[in-house]
Amino acid sequence: MLRAGAFALLATFLIGTALQAGEEPPPANEPPSKPWRPFQDLPEVLWYEDFDTETKNYAPGKWTEGAPALTGHCMELGVHPHARNEKVVYVEGKVNSPLKMPGGLNPTTIFIQFMVWVEDSGDFRFKVRHASGEYEEKIPITKEKQWTPFTCRFSDLRAKGNRVEPDHITRSFEILFKPRDPKAYKKAYIDDLVITTGVRPPEVLGRLMAARKAIVDVTKVPSKDGFSFSVHAQDQLKTIVKGNKGKPRKPKSVLVMGARETETDELIKALNAAAPKIKATGFQFVPCSGPDELPAYGLDDMRTLLPFALQKDNPEVVLLMLSAADAFRPGRASESVKVILERTLEAGAIPIVCLPASAATLDKKDKPKVDGFITSVGNVCLQLGVPFVDSNVAIKGAQNPFDKIELSSAGLESVGGIAAQVLKHLDAYLFARKG
Amino acid sequence: MRTRTSRFLAFLIGSCSLAPALLAGEVIFSEDFDKTDLPKLQTAPWNVTAPADLSIADEPNRGKVLRINGKGNGWPSLSYTLDLAKVRGKKVRVAAAAKFPGNYTPLAGKDWARPKLQLIWKEKGGKDRYAEAVPQPNTPDWQNLETSDTIDKEAESAVVFIRVDLVAADVYFDNFICDVDSDGSKPATPATPATPANPANPPVANNTPPAQPGKAPAPPATPAAPVLTGPAAIAAKAPKKTLDDGGVTFGPEIAAALQKSIKPSANKNTFALVGPGLPIKELETKTPEKWTKVAMTKETSGPLASPRNLLAVLPKFIAETKPEVVFIFGETAPTARKVTHTEHYDWEDLAKVCIRLGVIPVLAVPAAQPPDPKATEPREDLRAVMLTAAGDANCPVIDLKAPTQIPRRVAIMVDYFDKYVFCRVEPETPTAGTVKKPDEE
Numbered sequence: 001m002l003r004a005g006a007f008a009l010l011a012t013f014l015i016g017t018a019l020q021a022g023e024e025p026p027p028a029n030e031p032p033s034k035p036w037r038p039f040q041d042l043p044e045v046l047w048y049e050d051f052d053t054e055t056k057n058y059a060p061g062k063w064t065e066g067a068p069a070l071t072g073h074c075m076e077l078g079v080h081p082h083a084r085n086e087k088v089v090y091v092e093g094k095v096n097s098p099l100k101m102p103g104g105l106n107p108t109t110i111f112i113q114f115m116v117w118v119e120d121s122g123d124f125r126f127k128v129r130h131a132s133g134e135y136e137e138k139i140p141i142t143k144e145k146q147w148t149p150f151t152c153r154f155s156d157l158r159a160k161g162n163r164v165e166p167d168h169i170t171r172s173f174e175i176l177f178k179p180r181d182p183k184a185y186k187k188a189y190i191d192d193l194v195i196t197t198g199v200r201p202p203e204v205l206g207r208l209m210a211a212r213k214a215i216v217d218v219t220k221v222p223s224k225d226g227f228s229f230s231v232h233a234q235d236q237l238k239t240i241v242k243g244n245k246g247k248p249r250k251p252k253s254v255l256v257m258g259a260r261e262t263e264t265d266e267l268i269k270a271l272n273a274a275a276p277k278i279k280a281t282g283f284q285f286v287p288c289s290g291p292d293e294l295p296a297y298g299l300d301d302m303r304t305l306l307p308f309a310l311q312k313d314n315p316e317v318v319l320l321m322l323s324a325a326d327a328f329r330p331g332r333a334s335e336s337v338k339v340i341l342e343r344t345l346e347a348g349a350i351p352i353v354c355l356p357a358s359a360a361t362l363d364k365k366d367k368p369k370v371d372g373f374i375t376s377v378g379n380v381c382l383q384l385g386v387p388f389v390d391s392n393v394a395i396k397g398a399q400n401p402f403d404k405i406e407l408s409s410a411g412l413e414s415v416g417g418i419a420a421q422v423l424k425h426l427d428a429y430l431f432a433r434k435g
Numbered sequence: 436m437r438t439r440t441s442r443f444l445a446f447l448i449g450s451c452s453l454a455p456a457l458l459a460g461e462v463i464f465s466e467d468f469d470k471t472d473l474p475k476l477q478t479a480p481w482n483v484t485a486p487a488d489l490s491i492a493d494e495p496n497r498g499k500v501l502r503i504n505g506k507g508n509g510w511p512s513l514s515y516t517l518d519l520a521k522v523r524g525k526k527v528r529v530a531a532a533a534k535f536p537g538n539y540t541p542l543a544g545k546d547w548a549r550p551k552l553q554l555i556w557k558e559k560g561g562k563d564r565y566a567e568a569v570p571q572p573n574t575p576d577w578q579n580l581e582t583s584d585t586i587d588k589e590a591e592s593a594v595v596f597i598r599v600d601l602v603a604a605d606v607y608f609d610n611f612i613c614d615v616d617s618d619g620s621k622p623a624t625p626a627t628p629a630t631p632a633n634p635a636n637p638p639v640a641n642n643t644p645p646a647q648p649g650k651a652p653a654p655p656a657t658p659a660a661p662v663l664t665g666p667a668a669i670a671a672k673a674p675k676k677t678l679d680d681g682g683v684t685f686g687p688e689i690a691a692a693l694q695k696s697i698k699p700s701a702n703k704n705t706f707a708l709v710g711p712g713l714p715i716k717e718l719e720t721k722t723p724e725k726w727t728k729v730a731m732t733k734e735t736s737g738p739l740a741s742p743r744n745l746l747a748v749l750p751k752f753i754a755e756t757k758p759e760v761v762f763i764f765g766e767t768a769p770t771a772r773k774v775t776h777t778e779h780y781d782w783e784d785l786a787k788v789c790i791r792l793g794v795i796p797v798l799a800v801p802a803a804q805p806p807d808p809k810a811t812e813p814r815e816d817l818r819a820v821m822l823t824a825a826g827d828a829n830c831p832v833i834d835l836k837a838p839t840q841i842p843r844r845v846a847i848m849v850d851y852f853d854k855y856v857f858c859r860v861e862p863e864t865p866t867a868g869t870v871k872k873p874d875e876e
Binding site: 297 | 485510548562563749780784791
């Protein structure tokens, strides 16, 4: 009896000590944070790639439009540098997101599926790398020149002395193809890569494609659309818009600030002409001015007078046009742009940046400066979720778009056309207004 | 056909007679373009940008000179990369003669786009520092340009230029000289007693005159050292003050820059106090003689006036109250407001928006805060942040370290403005050491 009591006491002490020594449990009133997923509304989807938007995440694959893809794009596997005797092709996908896989999930419930198309039959391998090793699954593909699914469970992955553990975290994965005749490179393509947990990929594919379509609709790529916008940007900017509920800004009011004195008026003229053509109606374009009602323009005024103009005119959106000459200013001009954008967002307005264009007439030594400035400002915009117009793309097709190194009236007209499209896009997806 | 030795002697003679300052140091280079051609100037440490715009031209009574005929679409320049081992921790002076008979069209908002003599050096960490002198357009005579700066001991690069930035302009340069002065002594500035001119539109003066090396005897067409007159000469007389020497920063460069920014529309002898560091009780009771303080508002002073908020409301306040001077106060006591790592831009832009609206800004900088032993991460120090901003905006500063001294420093500062910026009080007039109480007004 006494021994049993002592044992119980000892057990209570040991359990108590173990609890204290372990990780502190989260407070009862705070639910554990949800694990990261690429689609918030589809927690069972860990990874999805349809290759329909250009991506550089699958090196050395080649993003391919058209055949053999039935619609859109697919990814051609690239040459493996360390397999000279065997002509292996492959792509490597790096996990750049906060995704943890398996990361505590049961590996038997994780399903991997992608479509493959091969010129010659051979073996496909799906290889996963984690912090302390790697494992893979190999599946022979016998059907040539047609799309065939490759399907396996995460728990199927194997390697000598290395097996899947639930606490492993995938850092990257490779998809490799070794043709039946390993002495000649054979073309191999992949498409629709899906990794799910709890359900098999076909069960979620319908909802997944709908969610993906919504993302594709929101996403705008400079090289294709002339401006940049993304789901990430939309999420960041929605927080700003929601924060304005107490003191809303004037709907459809756009403050316009050119890089040069005459540019603001030219931009407004271009916007007024372009907006009705794309049914972007109801916008009011206001030229930026200082307390003396004189025009405010250029990077210096954006830093000194824009906060005042935001207070005075209370616009919903601010259109900021940068100049190629800004690239030659003392100091880091992109830092100035970052400060301007941060202040604008903090004030509750949505900035749109029109990047300068890089004139072909620029001196050999000057062109890299302008191009570097354009890249750095683009990166600042991406980081802050700010939409930007790529003027180099916008002026394609414009006649005489440059006046020396700056945009001419024709160039500004083209930029204004794209800027009007940005406004319409924000209206539909950020402000969720119809018509 | 002078020999190198005779040219150097001539340089010394010329230096002795015309610019004693350039005699003190070691000459890094002296280029008169008489025996050189452009290809030679394209090899390190020399460099030429947009060579099509540069040429060597014959100038009557002067020999060969460098012509930069900028077309307005680039940055044609001749530059010389300085050996850091020779210039670190030393004062570098650059001079050139320039002739600018024509004119150019300034680019709106880009005052820097023009012909100039320039020294650029890079601080540790990559920040560029600039010193420059500009030739005046529509001037058929040769002008002397000179500028100088002390290169930091950890500077990463230093380059001197003669250049024409972005504008179409046809300019001639000669006697491009650079020397280094290890003792950091200030170059002599020959200036005649000046008569206050129209301070709202002061003539842009050249800096101290450079030597005319390698050109002895000087031809009649070459002018002697220029005589500075008007507000520029008065600005050049401004006392060089640092925070360690009187608790204010001021000097000829600041005075000259402020002269260019002031506008006649301001109410004479009025100043405003703004910023989150207010109220300061020492300033409640005392104001400088002959100056009037404009009424403060809750948006522009006190806790609501954080630098970013102030940036949004200050332009309207200035437009309505029209002060000549705005003192911008940082917080002297710890507050809940956290100083951010980009805050120096806010203070810099507060100073610059004043300048943009024709008002003189003064940043009032609190004492450094003692380190917080409980802090888990490094904290931005407001004093350091504001001093960086003042440097970038090239605006004067007063130190708030000793509260009892604040009214006196405000009085000293407005006295300097009266003398060296507005040029309405003779510089020789003793500085007012006392301040009046409001009820004496």
